[in-house]
Structure formats: structure tokens, C-alpha cells
Amino acid sequence: MKLAKESTSESHMKVLHVFKTYLPDSMGGIQQCILQMSQATAKLGIDNHVLSLSPNPQTGYDPGTHSVTQCKTTLEFASTPVSLEAVSTFRRLAAEADLIHYHFPYPFADLLHFLGQHNKPTLVTYHSDVVKQKYLLKAYQPLMHRFLQSVDRIVATSPNYVVSSQVLQRFRDKVDVVPIGLDxxxxxxxxxxxxxxxxxxxxxxxxxxxxxxxxxxxxxxxxxxxxxxxxxxxxxxxxxxxxxxxxxxxxxxxxxxxxxxxxxxxxxxxxxxxxxxxxxxxxxxxxxxxxxxxxxxxxxxxxxxxxxxxxxxxxxxxxxxxxxxxxxxxxxxxxxxxxxxxxxxxxxxxxxxxxxxxxxxFTAEKMADSYFHIYQTLLNSPETAAAGV
The missing domain is CATH 3.40.50.2000 (Glycogen Phosphorylase B;)
Structure with a gap:
């Protein structure tokens, strides 16, 4: 369900962020990153929209600089909320967006990416390897690798993580580094x-x-x-x-x-x-x-x-x-x-x-400038033009 009005100000591009939870339900590191990113890039004319899941979707929540849509959680498995409602909602929001920005790890977003049937430019901020669910990771790996192979860019939050992550090394040719920044x-x-x-x-x-x-x-x-x-x-x-x-x-x-x-x-x-x-x-x-x-x-x-x-x-x-x-x-x-x-x-x-x-x-301004450049590069790429986006 929609929680905040679309921005009425003129914007250069519309970006849809996808992660499992967001404000006002939770405020961990990834949520803080999305918040800081959305606030800082809004100053550059980007209209950010966050799609997340919630067991009790709320109304009336307005973060001010961006908008949020919550879909009701249908079930949760291994810390991964799933929503049947989110499939159609994602398709609608993806159609309205210029670019899709996923936040990893969230296996259900991998499914949404393929079920959404969109042709929009995509990038993933790779916040962390899948660490805790080691046995489930073996079953998830084929989908994960297919998802990461299919997106246009992958962004790591530090050079240290790129070096130490076997997954990121596998896709090194399309990995950028943008540190998290705060305002x-x-x-x-x-x-x-x-x-x-x-x-x-x-x-x-x-x-x-x-x-x-x-x-x-x-x-x-x-x-x-x-x-x-x-x-x-x-x-x-x-x-x-x-x-x-x-x-x-x-x-x-x-x-x-x-x-x-x-x-x-x-x-x-x-x-x-x-x-x-x-x-x-x-x-x-x-x-x-x-x-x-x-x-x-x-x-x-x-x-x-x-x-x-x-x-x-x-x-x-x-x-x-x-x-x-x-x-x-x-x-x-x-x-x-x-x-x-x-x-x-x-x-x-x-x-x-x-x-x-x-x-x-590590300022939010530097983070926003880096993402803005990546967004523009993806939107202006020959592949994007050929897709008619």
C-alpha cells in the first residue's frame, strides 16, 4: 500500500529501491543507508521510491524526501519475508521507474526481478555476503548467481569487501565501490x-x-x-x-x-x-x-x-x-x-x-554524487537506448 505521495517537483529520474524492510518498521544499517541515499540524491533531482514488506503495512508515514510503498508479508522463511501482493506492485512501480536499485541480500528481490518482466536498467548495492544460512545458500546460489549476472551493475560499499568476497570476485568486471555516507x-x-x-x-x-x-x-x-x-x-x-x-x-x-x-x-x-x-x-x-x-x-x-x-x-x-x-x-x-x-x-x-x-x-553528499553518476551512466548506455527505456 502507498504510504506517501509522489514528489510533485520536477526530477531528472525516478529510482525504485527494493529491500525486505524499511522505515518505519526497522532502522538497521541497510535501512539507514537507503534513507541517507534517498535524502542526499533527492537534492540532485532524483525521485526515490522504496518498496518493502511489512506484516502490518502502515498508512500516513512520510519520510519527506522520498516515498514508500509497503506490501503485506504473506510468509517469512529464513529471515526472508515474501509477499504475493508484492509481485504485481513491483511490476507497477518498475513500469513507472527509470531505474531499479536492489539492495542485497534479499532473495525474494531476486525473484521479483525475474517475475517483474521489466526492461529497466538495474543495479544492486551488495551490502553483505549471505553468511548465516550456509546450508540454504547452496540451494539459493543458482538463483543468486543468475540474478547478479543479469543486473547491469553491482556496487560494493568498500574495497575491502570486494577483495574478500568470493561472490563479488566472480562478478568483478561490473563491480563499483561506493562507500556508505552520512549527513x-x-x-x-x-x-x-x-x-x-x-x-x-x-x-x-x-x-x-x-x-x-x-x-x-x-x-x-x-x-x-x-x-x-x-x-x-x-x-x-x-x-x-x-x-x-x-x-x-x-x-x-x-x-x-x-x-x-x-x-x-x-x-x-x-x-x-x-x-x-x-x-x-x-x-x-x-x-x-x-x-x-x-x-x-x-x-x-x-x-x-x-x-x-x-x-x-x-x-x-x-x-x-x-x-x-x-x-x-x-x-x-x-x-x-x-x-x-x-x-x-x-x-x-x-x-x-x-x-x-x-x-x-564518507559523507552522504559524496555517496549521492557517486550513485548519481552510476545512474546516469546506466540510463545513457547503448543497451538502455536499444531497449527503448
Whole structure:
């Protein structure tokens, strides 16, 4: 069902984004990327429309700079929502669009691509390999390879992921790299008093983890590191592992670890401004980029992450913007935290470097310019002209 009106302003092109969930239902890394992308490219005259699924499609949601259509989920299998209604809706929206922009991984979008029977230019932002469903991946691979072969361009979010992904190496001749970018102006402004309240509560210096508490976030490693270092750590966010992680911290009597649960956007910004450093121990390739790291860099904070061959080590450069450690290594994670804690000048320099790297590589404006160029290239290609698009 349609949730927001089409833009009435003149636009150069209409882009249809396709992903399994979107605002207002969820706000993970991919949803944040689509939001930032849609907001930034709207300034370049692009009319963005997002097609997603929802168990309870809502009415009245208007993100302002783009429009959203939600189709009712018919069933969900292996974290993949499916909708019978979406097939006809996709065909209609694809017919109205100039270009289709898929966000991978979402196997049902692969099916929509072929069932939609459109001849529009296509690209895929390849956010992550399929990591968790290893056995189902074998059954899905033929469709996945056919889908990725059929689209016109594939966009990875970091050069690191291109090098380390066997799937992307298979299609290397049509892969571009466009890092995820953020617009600081899209974040709420907060008062210094609200920032100070967190420091009064947790101390002038504390480490901050922000994110959904999922299996690949390395939270068990973080708790073990907390036990070794006894440094103050604030965990903001909730998720599938929330209850078990809190129980483990309680059993280990980790009074230096503070769980806040879900926080608002205002509270998140306050915490990012108040914290000493951002710690991000994700240990699986499901963590393909790490927007929380990017948010830390945007707020001039030194960063700690794990080297997992993904974009996290593109955002966080060792000894330039912070420290990287091997995954699932609590002693080395604790040592990295202690190094930053004991060397404030070094930590401050890393934070300044992180912000400089953010402004050079990771702004929403730079991301929008890169996608706009790719869109134009696809729309002006001889193949597009021959198809009569």
C-alpha cells in the first residue's frame, strides 16, 4: 500500500529501491543507508521510491524526501519475508521507474526481478555476503548467481569487501565501490546539558557500543574484555541477544558494563558526543560496513573494531583512526581499550583523524554524487537506448 505521495517537483529520474524492510518498521544499517541515499540524491533531482514488506503495512508515514510503498508479508522463511501482493506492485512501480536499485541480500528481490518482466536498467548495492544460512545458500546460489549476472551493475560499499568476497570476485568486471555516507545535518541537535548527564552517570570517560544485539556483534567477546579491563562500557541497543547478554553480565558481576536498551536518536547522539571512544567488536562477515563506526568517526571519536576483512577496516584504519584487533580475542580487545584509556593524547589524535577521514570519504553528499553518476551512466548506455527505456 502507498504510504506517501509522489514528489510533485520536477526530477531528472525516478529510482525504485527494493529491500525486505524499511522505515518505519526497522532502522538497521541497510535501512539507514537507503534513507541517507534517498535524502542526499533527492537534492540532485532524483525521485526515490522504496518498496518493502511489512506484516502490518502502515498508512500516513512520510519520510519527506522520498516515498514508500509497503506490501503485506504473506510468509517469512529464513529471515526472508515474501509477499504475493508484492509481485504485481513491483511490476507497477518498475513500469513507472527509470531505474531499479536492489539492495542485497534479499532473495525474494531476486525473484521479483525475474517475475517483474521489466526492461529497466538495474543495479544492486551488495551490502553483505549471505553468511548465516550456509546450508540454504547452496540451494539459493543458482538463483543468486543468475540474478547478479543479469543486473547491469553491482556496487560494493568498500574495497575491502570486494577483495574478500568470493561472490563479488566472480562478478568483478561490473563491480563499483561506493562507500556508505552520512549527513551530519540529518542527526538531531542536542544540548550540552543532556550530553553531560551521561558523563555524570557513567563518568567523564566511557566506551560506547551502539547497535542491535545480534549474533555477529561480538558481544560475548566484549563482556570478556570488560571482565579483564574493568573499564566502563555502555551498551546502547537491544535485539535477539539482549536478554542472554544481560544475564551473562549479571552472572559475571560486570558492574562496569551498563545496558541502556533501545535509545532514541537524540539519546544516541548524546551518547556519541559524551563517550570517550566507540568499541565495535563485530566478528562475522555479516558486519559488512559498520555504520556505528561511521557515526563515531563523525563525532570525532577514536574507534576500536575487529579485522574481519570487511568495510569495518575501511572505516577504521589501524593507528590512523583507532585500533583493530583479531575477532573473538577478548584479551587483545581489552588491551586495545586499555591503550586508548592510558594515552589520552593518542586517543584524541585518532578521533581527529577519524573525523577527517569521514569528511574525505564518507559523507552522504559524496555517496549521492557517486550513485548519481552510476545512474546516469546506466540510463545513457547503448543497451538502455536499444531497449527503448
Amino acid at each position: 551530519p545535518r540529518s542527526y538531531p541537535s542536542v544540548s550540552i546539558n543532556n550530553v553531560s548527564k551521561w558523563q555524570r552517570r557513567f563518568g567523564r570517560r566511557f566506551f560506547l557500543f551502539v547497535g542491535v544485539l545480534r549474533y555477529y556483534k561480538g558481544l560475548e567477546t566484549l563482556l570478556e574484555a570488560a571482565e579483564h579491563s574493568r573499564l566502563p562500557i555502555v551498551i546502547a541497543g537491544d535485539g535477539p541477544l539482549g536478554e542472554s547478554i544481560r544475564e551473562k553480565a549479571q552472572q559475571a558481576r560486570l558492574h562496569n558494563v551498563h545496558f541502556l536498551g533501545h535509545v532514541s536518536e537524540n539519546e544516541k547522539v548524546e551518547l556519541l558526543q559524551a563517550c570517550y571512544a566507540v568499541v565495535f567488536p563485530s566478528d562475522e562477515r555479516s558486519e559488512a560496513f559498520g555504520i556505528s563506526l561511521l557515526e563515531g568517526a563523525m563525532h570525532q571519536k577514536p574507534l576500536i573494531s575487529c579485522e574481519i576483512g570487511t568495510g569495518t577496516s575501511y572505516v577504521n584504519k589501524l593507528h590512523e583512526t583507532g585500533l583493530t584487533v583479531p575477532p573473538k580475542s577478548p584479551l587483545k580487545l581489552a588491551a586495545a581499550m586499555e591503550l586508548l584509556w592510558e594515552h589520552e593524547e593518542y586517543a584524541e589524535r585518532m578521533g581527529c583523524n577519524a573525523y577527517q577521514r569521514f569528511t574525505e570519504l
